[in-house]
Amino acid sequence: MTIRPLDLLDIPIISRYRNDVLTLDSARALTRGHPLGAMGLLAYINPARHLYAAIANGGDSALLGGVIHSRGESFAKLLYLAPSSRLADRQLPSLIEHLASQAGEWNAFHVTAEVDETSDVFPALRMAGFSVYAWQRLWDVSGVGKTESNHDVGWRRAQSFDLPAAQSLHYQIVPPLLHPVEQAPHRIRGFIHSENMKCYASVTSGMYGIVLTPLIHPDENNVSDKIGALVSSLPDRGGRRVYLNVRSYQTWLEPVLEDLGAKASPRQAVMVKHLVRLIQEGQQVRAVPASVNVQPSRISRMDTDE
Numbered sequence: 001m002t003i004r005p006l007d008l009l010d011i012p013i014i015s016r017y018r019n020d021v022l023t024l025d026s027a028r029a030l031t032r033g034h035p036l037g038a039m040g041l042l043a044y045i046n047p048a049r050h051l052y053a054a055i056a057n058g059g060d061s062a063l064l065g066g067v068i069h070s071r072g073e074s075f076a077k078l079l080y081l082a083p084s085s086r087l088a089d090r091q092l093p094s095l096i097e098h099l100a101s102q103a104g105e106w107n108a109f110h111v112t113a114e115v116d117e118t119s120d121v122f123p124a125l126r127m128a129g130f131s132v133y134a135w136q137r138l139w140d141v142s143g144v145g146k147t148e149s150n151h152d153v154g155w156r157r158a159q160s161f162d163l164p165a166a167q168s169l170h171y172q173i174v175p176p177l178l179h180p181v182e183q184a185p186h187r188i189r190g191f192i193h194s195e196n197m198k199c200y201a202s203v204t205s206g207m208y209g210i211v212l213t214p215l216i217h218p219d220e221n222n223v224s225d226k227i228g229a230l231v232s233s234l235p236d237r238g239g240r241r242v243y244l245n246v247r248s249y250q251t252w253l254e255p256v257l258e259d260l261g262a263k264a265s266p267r268q269a270v271m272v273k274h275l276v277r278l279i280q281e282g283q284q285v286r287a288v289p290a291s292v293n294v295q296p297s298r299i300s301r302m303d304t305d306e
Contacts, residue, residue: 001091003098006053006064013055013062020083022121024113025068026138026268027213028079030243031206035066035080050076052102056095063091067099069106074183075272076103078113087120096128104275110181111273116266130271133181135248138211140263142241145232153233154226158192158200165197166190169215175249181272191230199226210234213245216253224256 006014018036023029050069055062063086066079078099081092100111113130115121158166163185170184185202190212193199198217203210212230216223231242244262246253247270254264 001057001094003054003056003095006055010055010062013064017064017082020085022081022084022087022119024078024080024115026114026136026265027204027211027243027245028068028077028206030138030209030211030241031204033206033208036064036082050106051079052099053079054095054098054102056091056098063089063095065095065099067103067111069103069108072186074108075110075112075181076100076106076108078111081121087124089124092121092124093127096124096130100128100273100275109275111275112181113271113273114268115271117269118266122269125271129273131273132269133178133272134270135267136270137246137254137267138265139244139246139254139257140241140265141212141227141231141244141257141260144228144242144260144262153229154193154195155191155199155230155233156194157235158188158190160188162192162197162200163188165192166200166215169198169200169217172217173215173249178249193226193230196220201230205240207240209241209243210237211243211245213247214250214253216250218252223253224260227256228260 014036018034021034021036023035025035029035050071051066052068053064053066055064057063064080064082067076068079069076078096081087081096086092103111111130113125114136115125117135166188167184170182171179174182190200190202192201198220199214200216201212201214203212205211214227216226220226227244234242244253244257246257257264
């Protein structure tokens, strides 16, 4: 089996698979469209992103896959696998491992993938070293608006000085076991509610849609009104659809969204593969500094009845 980078000669295969693709980055698919469509292929020339695609074997039995990484982030994301009709192929785990190794060259610590919980790709991902660490559901809140009882919008675009408040929310809401994978935001990009700094929503947007990922403290009041106000006050929304990404550690938001009339997508497993980074230039170090005097301990013999 041969695995190589995708090139221009593979365009006929891309065209054949464009309607037979499994997307593994839900936010990107909802905001930027089909990963093998015209807009998806244009992303390969964006210098701000690391984007890599590979093909296994070639010819009629080809398998395709892509991985993406934003500069400065500690994680990469599996972008897609194709064709979705061959997820049980024995060569698929090798292709996934190849994509993960490329992410390691970008100095990513983890690779994530978002998969519908009924998908047939689970065995291949597990064989490639992925495991489930959270669940999520994307809610279509396009029809949700500000209620009459909430006249004060309260939301504003977050500024750099709001970063500590957003990080504090992250540490209070995201379970500590997930912190190595879901790290606190290191740059602000979204909206914050100015009332008491207990509501923050990061934003991913594209020409097809807007995805909001909320961090809302469980003690917050009037959450329904605040979500409606956020959706109705989004600037430059146009006719794009709006989605709210709710992870398993914030499932208490789902009844609120149901009451607002939001529509839920199928539940997805959020999977992660931890990457090992090798230290290429190692050097010996002293276990104890020379300036420190360590006295050896003395252990006396203890007699027992045995």
